[in-house]
Amino acid sequence: MHVVKSVFCTPILVRDWGDSADLNQRLSKIILEKEAKAPTVQRSNIGSWDSNKDFLEWPYAEVQQFKAFIVDAVREITFKATKGKYNPKPEDMFAHAWANVSRADSYRKIHNHESCTWSGVYYVKSRLVKEKCKSSGNIEFLDPRMLCIATELPDSNFGGRVKLLPRAGRMVLFPNWLHHYVNPVEDKSLRICIAFNVKLETSSVKRRMNTMCALGGVS
Ligand SMILES: [Fe+2]
Secondary structure (H helix, E strand, O other): OOOOOOOOOOOOEEEEOOOOHHHHHHHHHHHHHHHHHOOOOOOOEEOOEEOOOEHHHOOOHHHHHHHHHHHHHHHHHHHHHOOOOOOOOHHHEEEEEEEEEEOOOOEEEEEOOOOOOEEEEEEEEOOOOOHHHOOOOOEEEEOOOHHHHHOOOOOOOOOOEEEEOOOOOEEEEEEOOOOEEEOOOOOOOOEEEEEEEEEEOOHHHHHHHHOOOOOOOOO
16 A cells, blocks of 8 residues: 545535525525614624524524525535435434624634534625735634644645635535634625534434433432
């Protein structure tokens, strides 16, 4: 055998939904109306508005349409990440989501997401960034191999960052534990997105649950 293997790869799905302009316009209106009525929830967002994590329960047909986007994307990344061994059904998926509205100077501190399987973001409205502010509103992922930064090897991918553009109609899906942040929005444009977490109840999770008993009522 004579091979250089690439190991410990991290999947990130980037999917641009064509024909989503009308849906995005309606979602923008729904989200902005909600923003006008509710105070922000404080998470890693600085200067921007976050909704509660109940977005998927908002009573609109557009939200149902968005759920179908999540199901499709989760199937795609899961199938790829398991080398075609697991193609999850919608019944295996549990999700929550929250909307975000960002204006000039707002950003997101470095963070990862709570316990689940996949996390993601979908950009509802985002003007492409001008030449002079190339990083404005971009999402950036850090190399999860924490000690890589100590490797002195120019042009390798050890310790690098992956920067993705927030285009309207784009969904980005990644493992929940992957650290990321959002650069400050540098221009005056409005950016609206929906973030979400998906937990997969795989057969091994269900099997493990079947070996456990509830401890409620024990004092
Ligand atoms: Fe995030």
